[in-house]
Amino acid sequence: MGAQPTRGESEGSPLSAPLMGRGAGGQREALLKPYTDRSPIHHTDKLQTPVIFFQGLEDRIVPPNQAQAMVQALRLKGIPVAYFPFEGEQHGFRRAENIKRALEAELLFYARIFNFTPDDNIEPFEIENLPT
Numbered sequence: 331m332g333a334q335p336t337r338g339e340s341e342g343s344p345l346s347a348p349l350m351g352r353g354a355g356g357q358r359e360a361l362l363k364p365y366t367d368r369s370p371i372h373h374t375d376k377l378q379t380p381v382i383f384f385q386g387l388e389d390r391i392v393p394p395n396q397a398q399a400m401v402q403a404l405r406l407k408g409i410p411v412a413y414f415p416f417e418g419e420q421h422g423f424r425r426a427e428n429i430k431r432a433l434e435a436e437l438l439f440y441a442r443i444f445n446f447t448p449d450d451n452i453e454p455f456e457i458e459n460l461p462t
Contacts, residue, residue: 371396374403380410380457382439384432386419410460412439 366372381404385397394415404411414435416428423429434452441448442457 371399371403374400374407377404377407377409380439380443380460382412382414382436382457384414384416384423384435386416386421386423388419389421391421405458408459410443410457412455412457414455 370377381400383397383401385392385394387394397413401411401413412435414432416423416425416432419425419428423432431453434450435455437448437450438452438454439457440446442460
């Protein structure tokens with residue numbers, strides 16, 4: 331039986347695909363080590379800073395479940411976090427309306443974190459764990 335994806339991987343992840351079915355004996359773990367060492371989901375204990383996530387739901391480079399795992403980790407730590415899923419987008423947005431929304435949301439996120447008021451009228455959204 332092939333190896334199962336670990337936390338932060340999905341069966342559709344480019345990371346797990348070439349490693350499925352490798353034998354036991356640590357070979358898979360040795361191949362994954364550089365990726366694990368660099369992957370933020372394996373270092374959530376070090377997180378302290380507010381984060382906003384913009385996730386293309388068709389992203390095959392960083393599948394949505396990986397962004398959602400990071401959002402959940404920040405929620406559990408009580409760190410301010412916002413999550414924007416974008417239907418039909420991949421790793422890098424192409425639709426003008428989504429690019430505009432992401433840029434506006436980023437500006438408003440900074441405004442709320444750093445306590446300033448942007449000049450533009452931007453559609454509000456929830457930042458979880460942000461003190462009022």
